[in-house]
Amino acid sequence: MIKMKKVSKWFGQHQVLNDIDLSLSKGEVVVICGPSGSGKSTLIRTINRLESIQGGRIEVDGDDIYASHLNVNSLRQKIGFVFQQFNLFPHMTVLDNVMFGLVNIQKRSKKESMERARSLLDRVGLLEKINAYPGALSGGQQQRVAIARALAQQPPVMLFDEPTSALDPEMVGEVLQVMKGLAKEGMTMVCVTHEMGFAREVADRVVFMDAGQIQEIADPETFFTSPQHPRAQRFLSDVHIR
Amino acid sequence: MIKMKKVSKWFGQHQVLNDIDLSLSKGEVVVICGPSGSGKSTLIRTINRLESIQGGRIEVDGDDIYASHLNVNSLRQKIGFVFQQFNLFPHMTVLDNVMFGLVNIQKRSKKESMERARSLLDRVGLLEKINAYPGALSGGQQQRVAIARALAQQPPVMLFDEPTSALDPEMVGEVLQVMKGLAKEGMTMVCVTHEMGFAREVADRVVFMDAGQIQEIADPETFFTSPQHPRAQRFLSDVHIR
Amino acid sequence: MYLLEAQYLYQMLGGMVTTIQLFIVSWVLAFSVALTLVVIRATELSVARWIVDAYVEYHRNVPLLVHVLFWYFGMPELLPESVRSWLYQHNAEMSLAAIALGLGAAAYIAEDIRSGLRAIPETQFEAARAMGANYLQGMRYVIIPQALRHAVPALIGRALLLFKNTSVTMAIGVAELTYQAREIENDTYRTFATYGAATAMYLAGAFLIMFIGARIHAYYAISGGRNA
Amino acid sequence: MLEIVREYWPMLLVGQYPNGPLGGLALTLIVAVLGLAFSLPLSLLIALARISPVKWLSFVTAQFVRVIRGIPLLMLIFWAYFVVPKLIGSSVSGFTTLVCALVVYQAAYLAEVIRAGIEAIPSGQIEASRSMGSSYILTMRKVILPQALLNVLPSMTNQFVSTIKETSLGYVISVNELTFSANQVNNLVLTQPLQVFGVLAVVYFIVCFSLSRSLRWLDIRIRRSRAMA
């Protein structure tokens, strides 16, 4: 489904991704963690071509996504992206946010889009907030709308960038429930997160990054109980202090 | 040191604080926790008179701080406040941010202020960032500058509003170290936080709020191991899922 | 100071109507051109930026009067004879004045919208693109509507100035309010009365614009407030 | 166009001076500089009054700003010239009237720009400063205005440039600045109005462009120095 081969990225002189190799098959869930600035966000952004890369190759569904002839807009319709800061459109209601891609990008009929949006919002438990504006929602509610919006176009792949870091403990729970549901249904997912509970429960593999490189890939249980890489050991000790 | 008696606050029709009673003696450290929207921020903001109150009375050092003749500016010099979002002044360097109160409010000499600012920045481990602007700092660094700024005027009381919620796990560690140091030195502190580790290590009491009321006050060990109030039990179970 | 006779007030009302027509036509033109400029500019291509910058600097730094004279006396000379004479038979003053005013105001409006644009986090655009929206869709549905909201106060100010600046076009014979006021003043030498009436009419028009602007502002205010 | 400049440059530069009152570009620059120098502080006061918690003060300034913004500048100058002396009982020169009218008019517009800038600063900044114990004035002076003024510098540039261009309305009360001189020249040359006004446009362009470029330069420099660019 997703294949990254020797992907490298520089910001000016500064190398942010260094020979990244990573493959996901359909239905797989991968969690990425690592210290701040290690390149986690940059990595998942490259999968959606939100960043340019200077070396290597990324394939989604067998297509080289950095090929110049590739239609990037239709690629992105296949990939749902949930931003750390939600990035809901503040001038649209919750319903309009979720319908946006269906109506304006995929040019579906209003009626059909509305039905689909409603059923998604129902699923994330926000049916009664349908006409609210994002500014009137709590953080956890906003995050769930962002997920519904990303799911609306029925993408086979979902990317999550720290979907819970801005939330308080109770809201973290709400958002993780929804994501677990998706994982169970067989969605292919890449998720940057430090939520150990989530990683343990749903991830097939955990990827630990540091300084632009993948330092360790392991199944969750192994990673959390006996990390191999010294940087990962230090990192996990910090996380556990909490 | 701080005495709140039957403090009530409304936003329009909505009661946000309901008969709050809370006293702190000198050198005491209190942690406030509770679900989102329960009134934690509002509570500590009233102690600094950043909010008006509609009922009750708050004394700091024996003075009724909502008395109309009270000089609010000199009250606030006695209370350091650290915001969740840092609120550093982006147009001033780190040093200027920390010197601001000394030079402009307390009218100390430049030289003396500079020395004091440097020693504070040294203490929070930021001596080398002294001439940087806030925009060029990481979140944890910004938060430490904010603490140094609040400490500069040597306030006997410090208020912290979720000082770590916007930080990643490693940075959380940095900030908590500084706060632990303060607690050990006998600073009177009120801290809104969900960092159980911190609460366990330094808090004298934990206050659990819900729906504008204090539901439970207990010492940390008791609170975390056997909370009495059902809402607190549910809340803690959520927190532990992580 | 005493009031003017009905006949003169009527004449001035005629001028006011022209002023309002001119204002509306040039505002619509200005707004469309400004939006185009903003979209071009936002591509961040250096050629595009250069062109839009030059456009803005020209209009901002050259007096409006000169700009109006240029459009009236300079531009039509580039047209073929037949088009020109058709134009002159059909109130060329008015249409050329509207073009000159509109293009001039467009430069300012474009800057105002661009300031509004700067207030929109780049992540909004990214969010739209990440869903598969193309450049124009992202601009049209997500960025521009938000930028406009931020720009409303500045745009109200701009509309007021455009409304008042229509008087510049009297230099090329557009019979708007100031033009009529001058005619009447010159016929009667009752300077204070005529200018007093003209000032009152401008003020009334300006208040109307401020009122409508405030309505639009209130209508567009995004509800929900603090974390939007 | 060059012959016109060669032939008439003294008139365009200084008007009748020294055989009469100073005029032309020199007068334009003087009026503009005075207009800019006074309108900025006045607009600051208006903006602060407009957002002040004192109800009547903000109400009065709001109405004032509204009315001034609703009157064409030409009319404002005209009325100031003829009405103000009646009110204060002594005559005021055209030059003074022009400068004052320009200052008041620009200040009203500028005040709105500045107000928007102040209101756009996150309230956390005010709270942070106030919670350290600084007074309202100190907070405005050291924390809010330095940020707000920088943010709205582009709009302020627009306003400054129009101040320069609007000095030309002084002709109506016989302040014979550059545009008036150009009209005189036009009357002498007679058959080349486009060329004469072309010269006028170039001169205004040079003056205004230098101002807007220097302000942009200043903007970039401050941003750089605050590590914001």
Next chain:
Amino acid sequence: DQLDDVKSSGMLNCGTLGTSQPFSFQDNDTRQLVGFDVDICKLVADKLGVDVRFKMMSVAARVPELNEKRVDIIAANLGYTPARAEQIAFSHQYFASRQMLMVRQESNIESIEQLDGRRVGAVKGSSSERDIKNRLPNSTVTGYADGSATYLALQQKKIDAQYGSEAGLMRFVQQAPANSPLMLIETAVFVEPWGLGIRKNEPEFLAAVNQILVEADASGEMTEIFNKWFGADTPYAMQRAYEVEPITSL
């Protein structure tokens, strides 16, 4: 009264336009205000035995400048009409402006009537609208900022005729390029009497000014001034064809 005030102050404040060759304009070499109107004011001041100080005024502000006592007298293209005379007092006529129409030679228009239905341009605020409507009821009049702009509009065929005073139009005829010559239509649309403007209710001052004008006419000084600006040695080469006389008797 005003006459006494002027005499006692020793200064006559005279308002002129300053942008109206040859009546009042700034000489490019000396950069001083000169012209027919200027000389008339000087004449009045001389005869009153006082100094003269000139003030340039815009068309829009000239009447209030007078009525608000900023100046004592204005010589500023003031054509007489009864309506205007309700606001200010007119002296005897010191100039009679033949108001004429100028056309492009190639348009072959020779009479005023031929222009009916065509577009006519004039300087805005020159009482043109009313005058022309009387003669050319089907024409539209466009008022431009000044003579030069009107001229340009005529040359660019935006209008078919330019309306104005003979003195003003003459210079355009002379300066028009050879490939697009202009000409005046022989007959004047009408003759507009110009007077000096004085505040109402100043009979002594008005009488004194009138007397000065009459005497200057008699002594030949008026003709001298006229010839200096309009005579054979000037581009206008006009003959003086009017008397100094009370306007209301016209």
